[in-house]
Amino acid sequence: MNPAVLFVVPDLAAGGAQPMNVRLAQQLMHRGWEVGLAVLFSRAEVIAPAMLAGLAIHRFNATGLPSKLAALLRLSRLARRYELVIGGVQFAATNYGYLAARLAGRPFLSWTHTNFARHQVCAGVVDRAISRWVYRRCPQVVFPSLGALEGLRQVLGKTPRGARWQVIENFIDRPSAPASKAVPDPVVFAKPVVIGIGRLAEQKAFDRLIRVHATLRAEGLDHHLLILGDGPLRAELKAQAQALGVAQTVFMPGHVGNVPDWLGHSAVFALCSRYEGFALVLLEALSCGVPVAAMDCPSGPREILQDGRFGLLVPDGDEAALTEAIGRLLRDATLRARYAALGIQRAADYRAERIMPRWEALLGEIVAAHRRRRG
Incomplete structure (x- = not known):
């Protein structure tokens, strides 16, 4: 039986990272994995409901500081129902996911989608400090490109001792269908x-x-x-x-x-x-x-x-x-x-069929190692 995996994302907005989390979650689910998706914040959702079909969605709607702290505790309780927590995006998803996984006694992986050296300037001083603290302790980080990996190494100065950083490229589910003959907008x-x-x-x-x-x-x-x-x-x-x-x-x-x-x-x-x-x-x-x-x-x-x-x-x-x-x-x-x-x-x-075996091997390995440690 495949393990149960919990993805943590900040929201279901547009962009590359959040839809990519949903794509990976769906691919795992179709391969027999139990998958949950924890959505931290209440923001406008752009991802089509059809893309979320079949996934267990847990919405936390965190806003102010009290509700954010409460969300962390709720997330840690939810994490106990899964065997692996994935912080599906940098900053909040990785920070909340890491802390919740630690509280729940579950292994954690950060999926860092961007060049962190460039992207960190978009965050506040506190968020940047928390993220650097988490990344120095995070045992597993996956990047979509070697350049993204080097961006985080630039920020931290080196790969933390004992950490496993690796590149697994993003994927497309299937080749795009030919465009319809009717143009979307003749003008x-x-x-x-x-x-x-x-x-x-x-x-x-x-x-x-x-x-x-x-x-x-x-x-x-x-x-x-x-x-x-x-x-x-x-x-x-x-x-x-x-x-x-x-x-x-x-x-x-x-x-x-x-x-x-x-x-x-x-x-x-x-x-x-x-x-x-x-x-x-x-x-x-x-x-x-x-x-x-x-x-x-x-x-x-x-x-x-x-x-x-x-x-x-x-x-x-x-x-x-x-x-x-x-x-x-x-x-x-x-x-x-x-x-x-x-x-x-x-x-x-x-294509997914070329990339997914690497994801399944990595996630299975992390869960198996955790099971061995627990006896």
Whole structure:
């Protein structure tokens, strides 16, 4: 009988980490594992209910300090019903999960999705201090990329003695279905589309992509820019597009439910983030056969694209190079077709059937070692 595993996540919002937790939980459940999902905070939920089907969801709705302390105690009681606790995201999920697992006497694993050295500046001083304290004591940490692993090592100075850090790449459940023949929005796709996907926040740097779009249009390259996602910088990005004279050719419809269709009808996928941990959306674009142009930000794009073999990779932060790369793809249909085929080939390396055996082996090993210690 497979062990029971509890995932701890901060919320069920959009992004790469939370949906990836749900994907792994579902994959384990379909393979006979008992899986629970503890959701710490009450925030807007974007993950579709269909993705959560069959999972035991435990919502804690922690808000102020008293309820957060109460949530930790409730989480520790819940953890006793499982044989392994996984902190599915850095910061709160890892911190709560580690402490709850210690109180419950259960083994713990942190799944750290981002480049922690870059991402920690988004957290307060107390959260950063608690996270560093936890990571120095956490026996098992999984990262989606070598760059993400090196980011945490940079923060701590070294891998803690006795800790086991390893890379297990993120995966896609199955190859993306071909885009439907009907375009999602005829107005958007009336011109060739450059698409970016992500939260409208500082990390994703869509301000760069809007400037690139404006430059290419000024050069006479007629196309549209589509940015899927939502976030705190929506108004600022719209104002930027207006100031640059491209408000009529930049489209930001927010969250959409059929992302592969929007990707599948696009000419180019662009990634211009200031940092990532893996850049799952880059993999999803490859799986849809969309040629990509990506900045070599820490961490993930270089590893996924194998130094530029499977997509155009430009130096981190170099907007002129990204402009040139996107322009090349838009102007050259043969080049687009070549990278589209290569992208589908590369995406096959990240299918669940190739990645899941590594997860099952690791989780089974952790639980077996804990059982032996308990006699």
